[in-house]
Amino acid sequence: METAEKIPVGISACLLGMEVRHDGGHKHSRYCTGVLANYFTFRSLCPEMGSGLSTPRKALRLIERGEQLRMVTTDGLRDHTDLMADFVERTLPMLDNLRGFILMAKSPSCGMERVKVYREDGELLHRDAAGLFAARLQEAYPLMPVEEAGRLNDDTLRENFIERVFLYDDWCQMLASGLTPQRLIDFHSRHKFQLLAHCQRTYRQLGPLLSNLKARPLDAIADDYIHAVMATMKKRVSRGAHVNTLQHLAGFLREGLSQEDRSLINEQIDAYLREDVPLVVPMTLLRGALRKVDQPYVQAQRYLSPYPDSLGLRNRV
Template sequence: MNSSATIPVGISACLLGLEVRHDKGHKHSRYCTGVLSRYFQFRSLCPEMGAGLSAPRKAMHLAEQGGELRMITTDGRRDYTDLMQDFITRTMPSLAPLRGYILMAKSPSCGMERIRVYNDDGNVQHRDASGLFAAALQTHYPLMPLEEEGRLNDDTLRENFIERVFLYDDWCQLREQGLTAQRLIDFHSRHKFQLLAHCQKTYRQLGPLLSDLKSRPLEDIAEEYIHALMVAMKKRVSRGAHVNTLQHLAGFLREGLSDTDRALINEQIEAYLREEVPLIVPMTLLRGGMRKVPQPYLEKQGYLSPYPDDLGLRNRV
């Protein structure tokens, strides 16, 4: 993975401090602009402004009319659904280079989930919709990692999203270079311990899938593989799953390390399981062991360095 280059990631424009909201305000995310911008090259969009609306403008919400979601002003006087759908149709193809997207929560255009849907009487019917733009993103780019900015305040969700962005970037680089059997095997080899941590069931399924790459067209196998992988990567990793993965990795170093070094690594893995230390502690000891016992196979593992260390994500999980 090329972590020295910035990765193209979409973002709701208000999160960059642009005054594009209905009240001509913004929702500047200092974490995005101050931390993630070191590694993400943000492409900002405000779907409502892109659809031709002004700022300020009437507040809008989603309403269900005739079995269809419509984006209308809260006073019910204007319907902007067609303008939004036209913007979506024009814009979606240009978003293919993106490796992820950070969305503004609760928005009838950008909200990823839990968006309220109203009936004609102005009462809430349900709260499980996605904004029109966010829903289109999920449909057009099902592999692309999406997250709401507010959820990035959760240590686990933040780490999960950023890990998926870097992994998806690696996959996109593979596709740009050209899909070959060897590149697919190499990709799986780099990320297999990340997969093991996220979902043992999928880990056990994808190995056999790649065991005979001549059984079906390579493109079909690759598509089945990456869809299963990205679904698995959305799952939160439990401490027990991390411990299992750490112990697998430590097993590769068993023969070359001293009894003292092995004991220290195992002690800190157990301390992590007891929630006494963060994940970075046993991870750092494993890396130290690899300097003493060179393991080319382990050095390529994305699990050990899924993103740049200075993001500090494993100090909090």
């Protein structure tokens, strides 16, 4: 993709190979720099360096003090919480153009989840916190897709995150063009089958939400809508849900296809359900069938091409 077409995504600087960690090292993610960099324009950030700490430096951890989490050196001698909080609050407003963020796992600043929290005496309390930067990022931008680099090694989580980034980018582009009733309806129309795959219940609820766009201010309806959409898109799609969605799409094409074409599509949907073939096989057949059938509604569905084919994500789910 040309640079101007790439999607702006934030990333922990150490994942790009920058030597910013407490030990002077990095956590270079070759998937991020070798694959995703072809589609995303990365904006790197290291909250610890940004807050004024040097590298190398004393390792940090989170401790629970009263009802507050503090970020201190592992020897307990220095408390850097206020420095971090100041950096985060100054930086967050500058991240509003990002369409996603990839974080370094387990970091007291960047960990998305499962970050260790200790007592002041060093005893481990629990492992279910988020890093100080990651927590505020998700609070300030609840719609923004956020994921940890290590979790991108999971085929399903990787596909889910990238699908959400492309959908969120489409939403942001739509808003930048100016929110209108027709643009909101068009957005919903082209993402309908993605929503059906992720959650049938939400899919059924969103139609009525958009059925009367004069009932409330359009901004309020759109805000409720996209919050429901992005929450739904976080849900993993089961094999059965994909089969249901594929069958719905095939139904729109039934009248324009030969019996042989219909049988082949159904056979491969069944083969996908049995886990004999990946999702890309029946999906490719449906896309090929659209060349024979004039069905603009189905052709517009982003479910068929939610991201560039060259990412190869549906070869593995």
